Amino acid sequence: MEYLIRFSQSHETFRLAEIQSLAIIEDIDLEMISYSVESPFCIVRLPSEDAARTLLRRSVLTQTIHEHWGTAETYDELHDAVKRDTAHLWPQYKEVSFKINIDAYQGSRSEKQKLNLINSFAYLPFEGLILLRSPDQEFTIFEQWEFNSVPRNLPNPLKVHFGRLVGHSVREVIKTxxxxxxxxxxxxxxxxxxxxxxxxxxxxxxxxxxxxxxxxxxxxxxxxxxxxxxxxxxxxxxxxxxxxxxxxxxxxxxxxxxxxxxxxxxxxxxxxxxxxxxxxxxxxxxxxxxxxxxxxxxxxxxxxxxxxxxxxxxxxxxxxxxxxxxxxxxxxxxxxxxxxxxxxxxxxxxxxxxxxxxxxxxxxxxxxxxxxxxxxxxxxxxxxxxxxxxxxxxxxxxxxxxxxxxxxxxxxxxxxxxxxxxxxxxxxxxxxxxxxxxxxxxxxxxxxx
Known part of the structure; x- marks a missing residue:
């Protein structure tokens, strides 16, 4: 299964070294699919959801890991990928509470734009409650914009991703x-x-x-x-x-x-x-x-x-x-x-x-x-x-x-x-x-x- 890792926005050349080392420590079969130091998003292949959580349980340079539902250069292409590749997963989340977040890297969105983007995923047959706090499942729309760009003046971000939250890292330990x-x-x-x-x-x-x-x-x-x-x-x-x-x-x-x-x-x-x-x-x-x-x-x-x-x-x-x-x-x-x-x-x-x-x-x-x-x-x-x-x-x-x-x-x-x-x-x-x-x-x- 493919997973999307959301790295922190620091120490770019250390990110892969840490993740690959943690895979060795935890004896996890990790396959790197795509990554660039210019982006905090990394797509990997892991044997299971438990392996994904385990990989991040002592990571310092990551924030979250998500079940990867799709990646594209435009939203039309992203919706096509989600419909094509993940329809078999939808029944698991039909009755559970959920929410959809937006993570715009190097960009920003108005509240109206965010709502429109979230509504564009209305084809997902989720019938559970929408809870902003402590939902059963969280989904995230990830956007990557050009550095110093102003999204409202650009037709599309460089790349968009969609995924379901699987686990968090222990980045908070830095403060300890x-x-x-x-x-x-x-x-x-x-x-x-x-x-x-x-x-x-x-x-x-x-x-x-x-x-x-x-x-x-x-x-x-x-x-x-x-x-x-x-x-x-x-x-x-x-x-x-x-x-x-x-x-x-x-x-x-x-x-x-x-x-x-x-x-x-x-x-x-x-x-x-x-x-x-x-x-x-x-x-x-x-x-x-x-x-x-x-x-x-x-x-x-x-x-x-x-x-x-x-x-x-x-x-x-x-x-x-x-x-x-x-x-x-x-x-x-x-x-x-x-x-x-x-x-x-x-x-x-x-x-x-x-x-x-x-x-x-x-x-x-x-x-x-x-x-x-x-x-x-x-x-x-x-x-x-x-x-x-x-x-x-x-x-x-x-x-x-x-x-x-x-x-x-x-x-x-x-x-x-x-x-x-x-x-x-x-x-x-x-x-x-x-x-x-x-x-x-x-x-x-x-x-x-």
């Missing part, structure tokens, strides 16, 4: 996790909508273990926990992990939402000095690594390894064992952090486990940062959130089973990493471009960092 209502956040906390979408695309679900190596205040583990996964995290900055104690802490955020039982633990470390055992244990890794814009990227380590200060003994205790000890940090390459994320994911993800991380890039093709690759990871989807002169991409990979890995490519990658390595000078092409306004007519000496 709104950062404005969260007790403990920072300037880099991911907003609730995109955190939840990331968790969906990464296939977070009950019984799975998810990890964020740049956990901050916990936006991603919280989103994963909402969908039933056990969240773990770490961060190089212990202050963000500990917070101020009590409610104003990462653990306090979990408690705020009643998710404390789904918090595994959080600890202080960076990805290059991680205590995590390199074995295949995680079902998913989700993160928003630092871009190095506000300040240069850092990892734990001494700029001068021969410095004896780290070995000083004071009152019988080594310096690094004091409670006030702050581990020293050194500069880190942005290119290296991407490689380290991919290497860590290839070592710790289970077969078909997903890595979803955010990565910035310039909108200018000459300055665009390529999507990093790894022989053990296959790119599933790349979703883009566009800003003014730059964008950030959510890149999602699948951990390939060992039988699918190109062994020769993996060996070559390891050899190149040993020979080449990365230096702090690689830090950070994106940061330099950012402060230049992504203009190519300036030299690096024009920029004061």
């Amino acid at each position: 996790y709104d950062l404005k209502k969260r007790t403990y956040i920072s300037t880099t906390s991911m907003d609730s909508e995109l955190a939840l979408v990331t968790a969906n695309i990464a296939l977070a679900a009950p019984g799975k273990i998810f990890y964020d190596p740049f956990v901050g205040t916990g936006s991603f583990p919280i989103a994963c926990a909402h969908f039933g996964a056990l969240g773990w995290g770490s961060d190089i900055d212990g202050r963000s992990v500990r917070g101020e104690g009590g409610k104003r802490s990462l653990r306090g955020n979990f408690e705020q939402y009643g998710l404390e039982k789904l918090l595994g633990d959080v600890f202080v470390s960076d990805l290059t000095n991680s205590p995590v055992r390199r074995t295949r244990i995680f079902d998913g890794i989700v993160c928003d690594p630092p871009y190095g814009v506000r300040e240069g990227l850092k990892v734990l380590g001494c700029r001068d390894p021969e410095n004896k200060d780290a070995r000083l003994v004071e009152k019988g205790k080594r310096w690094y064992q004091k409670s006030t000890f702050v581990p020293p940090k050194k500069a880190y390459s942005f290119v290296a952090i991407l490689d380290d994320i991919l290497n860590f994911a290839s070592d710790t993800l289970v077969d078909n486990g997903r890595l979803s991380f955010w990565m910035p890039t310039a909108n200018d093709q000459e300055q665009e940062m390529p999507v990093p690759t790894h022989p053990c990871l296959g790119v599933v989807v790349v979703c883009t959130q566009v800003f003014n002169r730059w964008s950030r991409r959510l890149i999602t990979y699948r951990r390939l089973p060992d039988s699918e890995v190109d062994v020769s490519a993996l060996a070559q990658r390891k050899q190149e990493e040993q020979l080449n390595g990365h230096t702090a000078d690689d830090l950070n092409a994106f940061r330099r471009a950012y402060f230049k306004g992504f203009r190519t007519d300036q030299t690096d000496t024009d920029v004061v960092e």
